[in-house]
Amino acid sequence: MxxxxxxxxxxxxxxxxxxxxxxxxxxxxxxxxxxxxxxxxxxxxxxxxxxxxxxxxxxxxxxxxxxxxxxxxxxxxxxxxxxxxxxxxxxxxxxxxxxxxxxxxxxxxxxxxxxxxxxxxxxxxxxxxxxxxxxxxxxxxxxxxxxxxxxxxxxxxxxxQGEIPFRPMHKEQKKGLKSKKLNIAVIGHVYNLYDEYVNMNMLRKLEDSGVNIITLDMLESSVVNQHCGTLEKRMFWNFGRKALGGALCLAEDKNIDGIIYVMSFGCGVDSFVSDLIERKIRRVRDVPFMVLTLDEHSGEAGMDTRLEAFIDMVGWRYKNETDFSAHG
Ligand code: SF4
Known part of the structure; x- marks a missing residue:
């Protein structure tokens, strides 16, 4: 047996x-x-x-x-x-x-x-x-x-090619998007992004709101490494290199309308990397950036409100702004 x-x-x-x-x-x-x-x-x-x-x-x-x-x-x-x-x-x-x-x-x-x-x-x-x-x-x-x-x-x-990993992993068909207006990058550890209970179905909610999702796994490693190579010091954490190099590459891409960083409560790596990413991308472009923290007490209503507000704000900018900050 x-x-x-x-x-x-x-x-x-x-x-x-x-x-x-x-x-x-x-x-x-x-x-x-x-x-x-x-x-x-x-x-x-x-x-x-x-x-x-x-x-x-x-x-x-x-x-x-x-x-x-x-x-x-x-x-x-x-x-x-x-x-x-x-x-x-x-x-x-x-x-x-x-x-x-x-x-x-x-x-x-x-x-x-x-x-x-x-x-x-x-x-x-x-x-x-x-x-x-x-x-x-x-x-x-x-x-x-x-x-x-x-x-x-x-x-x-x-x-x-743009598949969210849980689909090929669980042999699930890709869902057709109703309208694919906004491109939002979602950065975080695989276990935060793809465990749908922990993140309260965040990726599916974004897709249902007409968002095209880009994650770090969809980026070519050579491009990520090239962007990470511009840092003063070499990043020796595997996730830190991917997240920082990926965020810089995404921030440069004018097609990216917003970036969400998903972090875990109690994660030392995330607390450092999320802050570094925010500082670095601010120097590249004024792209909307939001950090969402997950913990065992996270409430779905709070998560939904923040996601909806972020999508509304990014959508408003997409329609009304070209490339200037919310402060004018
Ligand atoms: S501390 Fe952070 S990087 Fe380490 S296992 Fe936990 S979430 Fe992952």
Missing amino acids: AKKVGIPRGLFYYQFYPLWKKFFEELGAEIVVSDNTTKKILDDGTKSCVDQACLPVKLFHGHVLNLKDRVDYIFIPRLTSISAKEYICPKFGGLPDMVRHSIKDLPAVIDVEVNARQSPKGALKAAIQVGGYFSDNISDIRKAYNKAMESYTCFTAQVK
């Missing part, structure tokens, strides 16, 4: 699920993904996790609880770096330990370290270790890895 691997629907699930799914399936494992986020999953995560953690980490705990009694393994990779010469938030490096500390009676945790900082071979090395849970044959594991990479490349190509 195939071994069941549980994948919590949180954090980098929203970026790497197509890769992980293909890899495990090629090795004969059965994938079980935790349910879509609900109030219960969020409440369970908040109760089980340490108070100081950010919202996405608390939520990840809830997804582990949702899975733990129905799988043979839980996949919680120890992500140190996913790109050359860069790090990601240290919470990812300690995630398997945090989860083990907070949640008892877990099934076996696959917590292999992924460190691609020095070489992309770091990812292959990690894949071989993970594959070792399911096969003794290195050649089969390499084949599974190559197929998973092919599948991931197709997924990222679809996103680059």
Whole structure:
């Protein structure tokens, strides 16, 4: 019987699920993904996790609880770096330990370290270790890895063409927009943008209001890197580079009518990067910019009011202004 691997629907699930799914399936494992986020999953995560953690980490705990009694393994990779010469938030490096500390009676945790900082071979090395849970044959594991990479490349190509990732990921059809008047860039961590419970369906609400959404995943990395290269100092956080380089590139684009930054309460990276982005883009162009903060107490009415006000303001400028500020 195939071994069941549980994948919590949180954090980098929203970026790497197509890769992980293909890899495990090629090795004969059965994938079980935790349910879509609900109030219960969020409440369970908040109760089980340490108070100081950010919202996405608390939520990840809830997804582990949702899975733990129905799988043979839980996949919680120890992500140190996913790109050359860069790090990601240290919470990812300690995630398997945090989860083990907070949640008892877990099934076996696959917590292999992924460190691609020095070489992309770091990812292959990690894949071989993970594959070792399911096969003794290195050649089969390499084949599974190559197929998973092919599948991931197709997924990222679809996103680059303007697909919001949850659509190709969940095989959902793209919705036709009624009228596509405004182009609004939405910047934030994948787990804030694509978890529809946490962000209270923000992207769908924008689309329903006739907004064409642009996210960082849709930008070419070469263009993002080129813009980030204009900074005085190299950004060594993977997300910081993408967010800052992407925001500068979007701010320069006259077709972009507004930028929304979505941040998590309790995120050190966001508190720094959102402020830096606002300062930097102000020097490029007077594009409307708004920060939305998500936490476990965020109310949908408050979120809707802010979104509606932002869309109204951006729409008003689109109709009535050319390129001067609200202060004249
Ligand atoms: S980057 Fe921020 S939101 Fe993401 S895990 Fe780290 S602290 Fe949490």
